[in-house]
Amino acid sequence: SSVLVEARARLFKPGGALARDLSRNPTVLVVNDTVFAHGALFPEHVEFGLEKINSAVSKWMRGDAEVQDRKIPSLFLASGGRYSIMWSRIYSSNYPPEIQRQVCHVLREALSRLRARRLVVGHTIQPEGINCVCDGGVWRIDVGMSLEMLNRPAEWLEIRRVALTREDPGNSSNKSGESNGHANGDDNRQNGHEECHLTDEAGSRITVITNQAHGSQEESKQHQLASTEEVQPPAATPHMYQKNSV
Template identity: 50%
Template sequence: MALAETCFAQAPHLLYKESVSHSWQQAARIHLNRTLAGSSTHHRRGLLLGSFAGAFCSNSAQRNADGFFSNDAEDETHFLKPIEVDCVHPPTVVSAPHRRIIAIGDLHGDLNQTRRALRLAGLLSADGLDSWCGGGTVLVQVGDVLDRGGDEIAIISLLRWLNMQAQLNGGAVFQVNGNHETINVEGDFRYVDPLGFYEADNFVVYCEQEHNGDFEAALTAWRVACEQRKAAKQASYNWMPWNLLKMQKGMAARSLLFSPGGPLARELARHGVVLRVNDWLFAHGGVLPHHVEYGLERMNKEVSEWMRGNQNSLDQPTPIPFIATRGYDSVVWSRLYSREALEKSDDSIRVCAVLRAALEATGARGLVVGHTPQMLGANSKCQGQVWRIDVGMSSGMLNAQPQVLEIFNDEVRVLSSGSQNTYVRDKTMNGSTTSVGHYTAI
């Protein structure tokens, strides 16, 4: 198989640096249409028309980005250059010219809050069909989808589903793995909600009963099926997952899914721990100078190989990549840039110097991180060079109002839910001043 074909197999709708012909994009549409075979007739017809925004996006979702970025998928794709992704697995560098970028922080198993955040960003339809409304927008979720909630697999399913639609409209959905993804692959289930064990067992049964063990088909449909099956179970006697037998079944199912080489571990392996989109780096905890020296692409590859359960050159299981996944200064665990102590001036000077060194080594303009809940909401430090966007929106954390980060044309804004949304632009590297604007929330 040619290299371009190999790349296409992982993400068929993006343009890799080894060129992909229009025939591949046609094949991608066929693949998506086949995936939709189990969807409702109305939903399937709209997707075949190829205009998600026009067919399903409510006016409120479109208004969310008015004056800032066009959500007209058909008009937009005529003028935007293709997204280019380095042909490595997982991708490390993405070129998305003139794209609106949305970054979303930690989700921790809360599907309802995830949908609220996506609608806040103008990416998700409000009609319950989970249709992509973002046109050519690039969405980056910065890790910690897992733990503390009962809809972890459903969120993975939703993000995958949106990515399939986004790529047909000139956009894309990317994720980076956080510490809660890596510890689950290690078999550390300390932070799993009881409903998370129940979801794992429920998903395994659903995959076998409804899809004859076809994991890909089951995962694509799970975002809808999980809610239907959950409602049915709640109506039955003694369904709750803290029943000891059910808990044991849930733990066994979770281990099967997330252990290295397991179906969901391999799904997570499609994503790295660091991603660069245009001039911005995205990581769960942070990127330090020694990470850059080690090699960002190298770290991503090693984490992916470990999650896939691949053998090393000695025919032994790939070891856990320590620099990326272990220790207080690893990519997924570091809190250097997100801790509250950064408010102290002396500490801030030292930390910002470390950040500048990492950014200069990569040529990036700024860094976006999650991991540490920001009690006062998403914010930036170091003159806008680092944005901290974990607001603890999951009901398993702070149950805070969703916020998302919006980057477009060198402007960075925080979109907040509530009676009014506030755009915040902090001082940036070129010394530009702060600007604030408002619009009515959905």
């Protein structure tokens, strides 16, 4: 009902109870060599300063008067349009090989500035489930689990450090016996889960786990799979800010 919608809006508006609670979380989180962002991360975001962006978004969600102008650079970079951290679908879309190489180049530049190996994003539903592109540089993990979206089977990404042996120099199979609490190998099923492993040369194991026992997909909501906007990859992401601004 409209009453419930209005009540929910009050909870999430700047200064609302849930907005204040969410303000404690960063917009971009870096954990070891993995970066987490809702939609994307470009070199311009890193150059501007992730701490400034995180701080401004948190203040905006708390309702601080100094950052309620959505046009200030830090908020614009966070959620101001198609090249923003929150709204971009650049890394979550699929392109012809030449354009994909350009997209991966932009991604690698952003990651290199953070000395990171991979970016994990959501925002854009992946019909085939969790997947990666750019040689594991970006993992796309939005699978439409929400009942109001596609009610898809739950999936999650596990990233762990493992000790590599001479016989296991970054292969997808695990010869060292490390199990992560799940079955080893590709396309294994155990307790209703299907998983695939990827171990990189630095010893980070990526495990994708799908809960096959979850409820069925609602075919009537297939139209929600893709955004209606036309996504174009950036040859070079635009300079949308002035340096040293808030």
